[in-house]
Amino acid sequence: IRGRADVLLRQISLKFGETPEERRKQVMSAGKAELDAWTDAVLMTRNIDDVFDNKTPFVMIDRPRLFKS
Template sequence: MAGFAERYIEEGIVKGETQTLLKQIKLKFGNPPAWVEAKLNDANTDQLDRWVAGILTANNLDELFKD
């Protein structure tokens, strides 16, 4: 049962990070193209963490999402 709850907690964290990052992207760069939202929705927590930190120094979306 603990695994079930942990999975939903993890999903909630990912959803919150995704929503926050999308808001930051909109504030900094304007409305993003569809590929950005698709990339965010497919991201894991490690990718989201990198992008959350990277939004502070990125000059454009390509720079933010470079891998």
């Protein structure tokens, strides 16, 4: 789980800048299911608060589709 948390914190920092200490603690104390959900969310949200907000759907970033079905 520690590895998942480290990857998520790196993704957050790369996308949004410095991670607030409150969010860092939240990530480090999270379980696998939360980390998985947040790792997906960080790719699809426009701000750090939306990553952790489980009540609202992800705000999709406009991006080209890489794979066509």
